[in-house]
Amino acid sequence: GESVGLHLPTLSVQEGDNSIINCAYSNSASDYFIWYKQESGKGPQFIIDIRSNMDKRQGQRVTVLLNKTVKHLSLQIAATQPGDSAVYFCAARGNMLTFGGGTRLMVKP
Amino acid sequence: KAGVTQTPRYLIKTRGQQVTLSCSPISGHRSVSWYQQTPGQGLQFLFEYFSETQRNKGNFPGRFSGRQFSNSRSEMNVSTLELGDSALYLCASSLAPSTDTQYFGPGTRLTVL
Numbered sequence: 001g002e003s004v005g006l007h008l009p010t011l012s013v014q015e016g017d018n019s020i021i022n023c024a025y026s027n028s029a030s031d032y033f034i035w036y037k038q039e040s041g042k043g044p045q046f047i048i049d050i051r052s053n054m055d056k057r058q059g060q061r062v063t064v065l066l067n068k069t070v071k072h073l074s075l076q077i078a079a080t081q082p083g084d085s086a087v088y089f090c091a092a093r094g095n096m097l098t099f100g101g102g103t104r105l106m107v108k109p
Numbered sequence: 110k111a112g113v114t115q116t117p118r119y120l121i122k123t124r125g126q127q128v129t130l131s132c133s134p135i136s137g138h139r140s141v142s143w144y145q146q147t148p149g150q151g152l153q154f155l156f157e158y159f160s161e162t163q164r165n166k167g168n169f170p171g172r173f174s175g176r177q178f179s180n181s182r183s184e185m186n187v188s189t190l191e192l193g194d195s196a197l198y199l200c201a202s203s204l205a206p207s208t209d210t211q212y213f214g215p216g217t218r219l220t221v222l
Contacts, residue, residue, distance in 0.1 A: 034210060043113070043199050043213035044152075089152065096165050097142070097211060099152035 012106045019077040021103045023090035030092040035075045039086045082107050113214035121220045127188040130217045134202030141183040146197040159206040195221045
């Protein structure tokens with residue numbers, strides 16, 4: 001079946017540094033990918049998405065890279081801030097939206 | 110535009126009871142999906158509704174059921190609660206099923222004692 005996995009459960013970065021969160025997916029038919037941010041006590045919040053006909057998309061301080069050859073996507077956060085501390089999920093859409101297990105990003109002041 | 114709302118936010122039940130959770134989607138959104146989130150299993154898909162019809166169902170026992178009303182509001186029900194049903198239940202809405210970004214509500218934290 002479909003699965004989406006994350007390489008690291010916890011990522012600790014210094015404030016101001018760039019963060020990179022990685023995600024692997026298994027369904028080569030996935031055509032749409034989303035990154036969500038979930039803060040404690042809240043539901044996941046949409047950050048950025050990318051369709052399979054693209055390999056890069058930029059938002060405000062965030063960039064998503066998609067490598068369909070190795071079925072991998074990453075989320076890059078520039079100049080990480082304390083407010084970026086949260087759990088980040090990737091999701092891949094095949095027949096349904098399948099979520100990865102989540103990476104906890106901790107930002108050290 | 111108001112976001113997805115879920116009620117109640119917190120719920121405590123005992124084993125064997127049943128529970129009904131409610132979700133109101135973003136105005137204009139007709140698709141509602143439900144997820145269970147636990148520390149051990151992460152986000153797991155329960156079911157998806159569109160135009161009052163269940164379109165997809167995840168791998169959960171029949172104790173988990175749902176429905177959608179004509180105004181797109183949705184409810185999910187869990188009967189004969191078990192300790193393992195303790196979780197955060199998240200509702201997400203989108204304009205259309207399977208083709209649009211899903212926007213999540215804050216969730217209902219269910220604790221089964």
